[in-house]
Amino acid sequence: MQAKNFQQIILALERYWDRHGCALQQPYDLEVGAGTMAPETFLRVLGPEPYRVAYVMPSRRPTDGRYGDNPNRVQKHYQYQVILKPVPSNSQDLYLRSLEALGIDLREHDLRFEEDNWESPTLGAWGIGWQVLLDGLEITQFTYFQQAGGIDLDPVSCEITYGLERIGTFIAEVDSIYDLVWTDGLSYRDVRHREEVEFSKYNFEAAGVPMLFGLFQSYEEECKRLLALDLVLPAYDYCLKCSHTFNLLDSRAAISATERVGLIARVRQLACEVARRYVAGRRDDVAPMIQNPDAGGSVDSAGRP
Amino acid sequence: MENAELVVELGTEELPASLIEGAAQQLAQQLVAGLRAERLPGSVSAVWYTPRRIIVALDNVPARQDDLSETIMGPPRRVAFDSEGNPTRAASAFAEKNGMALSKTKVIETPKGEYLSVVRKHKGEKTDKVLERVIPAALQKLQFPKTMYWSPDKFRFARPLRWIVAIYAGKVVKFKVADIVSSRYTSGHRFLGKSRIPVTSLSSLREALRDNGVIVDQAERKEKIVAALANAAAAAGGRLLTDDDLLETVVNLNENPSVVCGAFDRRFLELPDEILVTVMREHQKYFSVLNEDGRLLPVFLAVINLPADPGGKIRAGHERVLRARFADAEFFWNTDRKIPIGDREASLRTVLFQQKLGSYFDKTQRVVAILPPIAAAAGCTGEPQELEAAAHLLKCDLVTEMVKEFTDLQGIVGGLYARAEGYPEKIWRSVYEQYMPKSSGSPSPSTLAGAVLALSDKLDTICGCFSAGLIPSGSRDPFAVRRQGNGVLKIMLDHRISASLRQLISWSLQALGKHEGETQAELLRFFEGRLRFLFEEMSLAYDCVNAALAVGFDDPVDALERVRALQEMRQEPDFLALASSFKRVMNILAQSGTPPGSPNVALMSDNAEIGLWGKYREILPGVEAAGKSRQYLEALRLMASLRGDVDDFFEQVLVMSENRAVRENRLSLLGELSRLFLRVADISQIVLEKTG
Numbered sequence: 001m002q003a004k005n006f007q008q009i010i011l012a013l014e015r016y017w018d019r020h021g022c023a024l025q026q027p028y029d030l031e032v033g034a035g036t037m038a039p040e041t042f043l044r045v046l047g048p049e050p051y052r053v054a055y056v057m058p059s060r061r062p063t064d065g066r067y068g069d070n071p072n073r074v075q076k077h078y079q080y081q082v083i084l085k086p087v088p089s090n091s092q093d094l095y096l097r098s099l100e101a102l103g104i105d106l107r108e109h110d111l112r113f114e115e116d117n118w119e120s121p122t123l124g125a126w127g128i129g130w131q132v133l134l135d136g137l138e139i140t141q142f143t144y145f146q147q148a149g150g151i152d153l154d155p156v157s158c159e160i161t162y163g164l165e166r167i168g169t170f171i172a173e174v175d176s177i178y179d180l181v182w183t184d185g186l187s188y189r190d191v192r193h194r195e196e197v198e199f200s201k202y203n204f205e206a207a208g209v210p211m212l213f214g215l216f217q218s219y220e221e222e223c224k225r226l227l228a229l230d231l232v233l234p235a236y237d238y239c240l241k242c243s244h245t246f247n248l249l250d251s252r253a254a255i256s257a258t259e260r261v262g263l264i265a266r267v268r269q270l271a272c273e274v275a276r277r278y279v280a281g282r283r284d285d286v287a288p289m290i291q292n293p294d295a296g297g298s299v300d301s302a303g304r305p
Numbered sequence: 306m307e308n309a310e311l312v313v314e315l316g317t318e319e320l321p322a323s324l325i326e327g328a329a330q331q332l333a334q335q336l337v338a339g340l341r342a343e344r345l346p347g348s349v350s351a352v353w354y355t356p357r358r359i360i361v362a363l364d365n366v367p368a369r370q371d372d373l374s375e376t377i378m379g380p381p382r383r384v385a386f387d388s389e390g391n392p393t394r395a396a397s398a399f400a401e402k403n404g405m406a407l408s409k410t411k412v413i414e415t416p417k418g419e420y421l422s423v424v425r426k427h428k429g430e431k432t433d434k435v436l437e438r439v440i441p442a443a444l445q446k447l448q449f450p451k452t453m454y455w456s457p458d459k460f461r462f463a464r465p466l467r468w469i470v471a472i473y474a475g476k477v478v479k480f481k482v483a484d485i486v487s488s489r490y491t492s493g494h495r496f497l498g499k500s501r502i503p504v505t506s507l508s509s510l511r512e513a514l515r516d517n518g519v520i521v522d523q524a525e526r527k528e529k530i531v532a533a534l535a536n537a538a539a540a541a542g543g544r545l546l547t548d549d550d551l552l553e554t555v556v557n558l559n560e561n562p563s564v565v566c567g568a569f570d571r572r573f574l575e576l577p578d579e580i581l582v583t584v585m586r587e588h589q590k591y592f593s594v595l596n597e598d599g600r601l602l603p604v605f606l607a608v609i610n611l612p613a614d615p616g617g618k619i620r621a622g623h624e625r626v627l628r629a630r631f632a633d634a635e636f637f638w639n640t641d642r643k644i645p646i647g648d649r650e651a652s653l654r655t656v657l658f659q660q661k662l663g664s665y666f667d668k669t670q671r672v673v674a675i676l677p678p679i680a681a682a683a684g685c686t687g688e689p690q691e692l693e694a695a696a697h698l699l700k701c702d703l704v705t706e707m708v709k710e711f712t713d714l715q716g717i718v719g720g721l722y723a724r725a726e727g728y729p730e731k732i733w734r735s736v737y738e739q740y741m742p743k744s745s746g747s748p749s750p751s752t753l754a755g756a757v758l759a760l761s762d763k764l765d766t767i768c769g770c771f772s773a774g775l776i777p778s779g780s781r782d783p784f785a786v787r788r789q790g791n792g793v794l795k796i797m798l799d800h801r802i803s804a805s806l807r808q809l810i811s812w813s814l815q816a817l818g819k820h821e822g823e824t825q826a827e828l829l830r831f832f833e834g835r836l837r838f839l840f841e842e843m844s845l846a847y848d849c850v851n852a853a854l855a856v857g858f859d860d861p862v863d864a865l866e867r868v869r870a871l872q873e874m875r876q877e878p879d880f881l882a883l884a885s886s887f888k889r890v891m892n893i894l895a896q897s898g899t900p901p902g903s904p905n906v907a908l909m910s911d912n913a914e915i916g917l918w919g920k921y922r923e924i925l926p927g928v929e930a931a932g933k934s935r936q937y938l939e940a941l942r943l944m945a946s947l948r949g950d951v952d953d954f955f956e957q958v959l960v961m962s963e964n965r966a967v968r969e970n971r972l973s974l975l976g977e978l979s980r981l982f983l984r985v986a987d988i989s990q991i992v993l994e995k996t997g
Binding site: 114155173253 | 318319321322323356451453454455456457463464465467484495496497558559589607609610611614616618619621622623625626628629632633636655657
């Protein structure tokens, strides 16, 4: 069935990944730069337990704002994030069939996987994979995670990150994301344009720099304090807040090149410590979601539960 | 049983285009080496690769290993037998260790004497069994710059393996790697073919894959792409802008390539061609088409992984993507030009060059500081203020939106903005060409001013990195200092900038506020290594290089001329004979040392000695003059004319005379000779058999 508008794309992906054994999560309720940063990815890929999850993640990249003027660049976009852990042997096929589920006929289009190894210095994470190009348009990042929070992953997870606006413009054959139909009678412009204008102003011009520096400091301290109390998940929230605060300072051009490296290292330190404690915790619990650690996941390689 | 064919296909998820060929070659080498180690020959009959598969076939692999008898050496006879000739405990222990009766041992004669030994027979194993070990071992040995794991057995590869075909003599060789069991089943094109296609041989694999949408032979795909690009360019009314790197990439990105030609809006042609071509090539892997004047036509050629685009949907999609990319570039071009490029220098303070070396603003000031002496040394006179103006502009494009987006265009973008603002050509071109030469095989900046600027910039980077401890070692060279070193030397050679490296380094270190000391010595060693590398790239004979560099390389242009003169002289018998005598001179001096002072004619008694001294005196002024004017060939010719006298000297004169005064006089004559020769080269390093 052809997805006819923006929200039908999301619905079709939800249905598809529901059929393939994913827990359908809701967006995490904090500002993040990418779906990878949500705990459902960053923490769940750690440790031995199998997990399959899919969710929409509004992703904020303050420096990408263009005051609503650029047809393709926005300071907030929507990602559809899928984690398959462990990696099924047909991971690429599963992904390709999800495109067909959106109504894209792959025999009529030029689809390719081009080398693109993902890396996040703030999360101490990296993976090997591709950007997926459809008729020359990058629509997805496909990654086999190798490390998160500085920890080697075992098993490896497969991360599929769809760029929903990109897929939308591809299907609708339009040049501007603002021309996307969100649902009948409502455009992407109607829903989001004002937000782009105001947040671009905020990100580039209005955000209070001394306050943000102060917040960064406070968030970092709180994260460390919570880690000492072994409150790993709340600590990670504060790590994410640090990361977003850093991004805001960056878009205010308030960070010198030298400071930049140092601040990124501080966030990474928090992320790595969170990851370490999270894994330790799962071990203490004897990895609660594993009955028999040798048995692997609860779904087969084709994703049938 | 007969010799038979081995076929291996590794089915993978899309391998990075740049790694495929190397991986395929490695697999072929590893299989051949693995089989050879098992006493099985075989000749490679196919090495084919696509993004999703590597195919290697070997022909004429025997069905069974030859039987092997191996002689194992034991203790020597005198240990193995006592004085009465009875076997000792050592003998029986040796037999036991090898699982043989004592009676099976034998004393054999060896160059080292007589030894006890046994002969162990190995029956040749069947090749299909051997392959069960050899193929997995070969797979384990493939090397990639970056690997990953994905399966529980933690097998590492560039991307996940998904199937393995392994067939010997028509039968499957069974083994398991990365959770995959080898089989006879291959898979076709992702969207045009079936999966699980059974094959029995290389030819059936090739045909089955052709039927399922895959052209396995990269040469055939390349041919097809080249023809399709040329046709499409002609159909668009122009000619292809050839791009060999891009061609290799698209050959390795597609299993069933064809070309679609799309168009873009003429208004984008107002942007510089360099920017349009870069956007198309780097971001979209499109080829460009030129008209007869060499200007871009408003079309692009995309290589797609399907045989055709009948509905034009793919073309329309690519056009839409390129429109957005060009619109971005156009936006950057217009926005950037609101701030004159020259007004951006102060903002370079916020762009870090290197922690210990400060910002690009700091770097710019250093380049400005070392420019005047370097320009003078290079003979780049006239309008020094233009050169300085170019230096101030040099890094300004780093803070433009265009370069933030298209980092590969740094330098070029600065030059383009300067040109658009009406700077004189000498200035904008120097900025535009500042990163040349891109490699040791590509051209230097086209003007002397550009050369001086590029040289100063690179010199600052190199000296800066060395003084900050960022010295390249092994594969670690994060600032590409080696490439920049090659660049400095290549610029000097190309533009014949005859200057002292020691002097250049010391100017640069001064501007960096560093003491010379150890860093200076390290830098000179570094440049010597780079110079040797460049000379090797230029196919200069290594022994001539060694001979010339042994007496110095401070001025690389001068060193090159000495190497070239040596190369030419090496053809001449007189010179070769002289080189061999010179070896003797150097050996004698090395053993006895060179006494101080000039030889005294009064102490010369032998005619040959007097003759050599006379001849030496005769050619000396000519050699000196030729050396000064760098007529090294002439200098070497004059030296070669000494050959007869040197030969006579060594035939008739005993250097190490009993008379100390005579001996020292003769040694000092040789000392004079060696000093003469060492003005050009240490010709004792010339290799006499022509192997270089």
